[in-house]
Amino acid sequence: MTNGSTDAAYAKTIAEIAAATGFSRTTVRFVINGQAERYRIKSETKKVIEDYVAAHGVAISHVARSLRTRRTDAIGLIVPDLANAFFASLTAELEIHCRRSGRVLLTASSQEDPEQEATAIAGLVERGIDGIVIAPCRSPGASRLSRAGRRLAVVVVDRAFPGSAWPTVVGDNAGVTAELTASMIATAAGAVHFLCACPDLPSIADRIAGFSQATAKAGFAHADRLIRTHASDTTEAGRALMRGFFGDGGRPPLAFICSSLLILEGALQEIVAAMGRLPPELLIGTFDYHPLLDAVPNRILSVRQDEKAIAEKAFDYLVAQMDGRPAQPLHVVVPGRIVNTASAVG
Amino acid sequence: MTNGSTDAAYAKTIAEIAAATGFSRTTVRFVINGQAERYRIKSETKKVIEDYVAAHGVAISHVARSLRTRRTDAIGLIVPDLANAFFASLTAELEIHCRRSGRVLLTASSQEDPEQEATAIAGLVERGIDGIVIAPCRSPGASRLSRAGRRLAVVVVDRAFPGSAWPTVVGDNAGVTAELTASMIATAAGAVHFLCACPDLPSIADRIAGFSQATAKAGFAHADRLIRTHASDTTEAGRALMRGFFGDGGRPPLAFICSSLLILEGALQEIVAAMGRLPPELLIGTFDYHPLLDAVPNRILSVRQDEKAIAEKAFDYLVAQMDGRPAQPLHVVVPGRIVNTASAVG
């Protein structure tokens, strides 16, 4: 409406700016990309173009650029479930790194389903992402990641499936679980049970190993008797696992560890449903943290992963690959730590 | 390694397949896109191409396609904070719709910061997303959404800033808050306080209006005395708001409502920090749901938004715009409902 050329309301393409100012597309591009000096564009020319841009705006098509440069400055992230606070936090951290480096993060979730994972990977790869961070729900060797793109950078996080060809960044699991278990056995002066989803996931297998080790060390003969597993990591699975105790006509274990917040949520719901409340003497251990844990009156020991450090490492590895630098250590374990919730003092 | 042409390990482009099979790119494309019959490709030809594809794989460049079709089959989502369970759930629901319709969802978060929001919008728009669903952190008129792209579909969710030019899908706020407040006043037989982040957000303003209305109706003279606000929606803000009560040398209010889970988390943490535990007589109201609420022994009334319905409506509106169909009602309010947590029976 204001000017006469095309559509006044919208930003202009390089070709439009070139046509309007009478310079070539190349010249316009140099000015817009801040390379005016490098290519000795006359300052007067520069000003004309800059003024036009200031008045009308530019709309660089990243799509066209990507076609040529074979880069999208986009990286993908595939997580099993955003409802899991650990992954939500990891996502937020990775986004910070992306924004800082002028990239965008494309997040997709697999809902722990290999098919959805495959769909998500395909969708992102087709769109030319430069790299991908993935917490795979199956061994990634089986996925189509390898055939995906000519040069796709890949970093696996959280789940170190054996034989993975890609750099892997995981939180500590075996060590910290052993520590947690030992501490709880000492406090409870008795057996500690382990409610555990997805025992086939490497991260969970490590937790089981840590648990078994600490249990054996404390003198319990049959560690596996204390472990109950479920195939899926959901609130419902947590309820089912806890229901197992009530089903035996019994009571909940006095001390137990849940392999994830979702399992814990379900387990607690089931106890409340069955008993009307949480027995105050219950000693609880869990992985990952949520602020609401502080409002639960029971003593809770939580293993906090360092999402920030994991995200940073993963991002570094990704950038290293994209730059052609091979990542030095192919496997990094980021230590976690055990914290008491606020109510634990009571 | 296996074949001789280019790189054995990777899927082939249309041009590569054409060169290898001896047909033209157009023919190959027809077969690959399942249009062989429509364009009467000889079935023998079709088989040759299909066999080659089966053996080597195809790698359609969505980037090149987008350049031509001016569609990316990608839609963007901008949320203030993924740590907020409401937005995490909304994201998951939208992703389902995208997958079903062969699109990908690109999620970015603004951390409630207008600048980050602008960066995120720009990043997505530059990459040619077909539409965007946004829970804006400021009035979106001020944002650059309007100048963004020639034809970007936009739907605003959760926050209906006045005068918005775009279709808006929000949860009910005023009505359900009035209901919640009235119910809590009746139960507590006394005043109910409202701890409230971001009072300038339209969704929160509606909640304040509902609260004030119910409070006035119940005969409380100065509703605004019962409302305390904080500029940001974080756990820390919740702690600060609750600290206000203790600062007066007082005790926490016997009945209070928090405008979000984050505020609630902070408020509860602060009470636990100050008193060592949550007084069991505390009556609590909050917005949005988290499974861990069920493990808090106090009676909690939670307003649950219907993320599924919100996501569905928003997606419908988006698709309608992308198809050139104008969305009929420009503003939809999805009803919420009040639920008791499991412990509320006690």
Place this chain on the structure above:
DNA sequence: CTGTTAGCGCGTTCAG
């Protein structure tokens, strides 16, 4: 009927 040719879209690149 069966398939091909030519150019488009738009930012990038490099020889002029």
Place this chain on the structure above:
DNA sequence: CTGAACGCGCTAACAG
């Protein structure tokens, strides 16, 4: 400071 080719899938027009 410019011109022309390039990347790769899409589409209309066209030949055998």
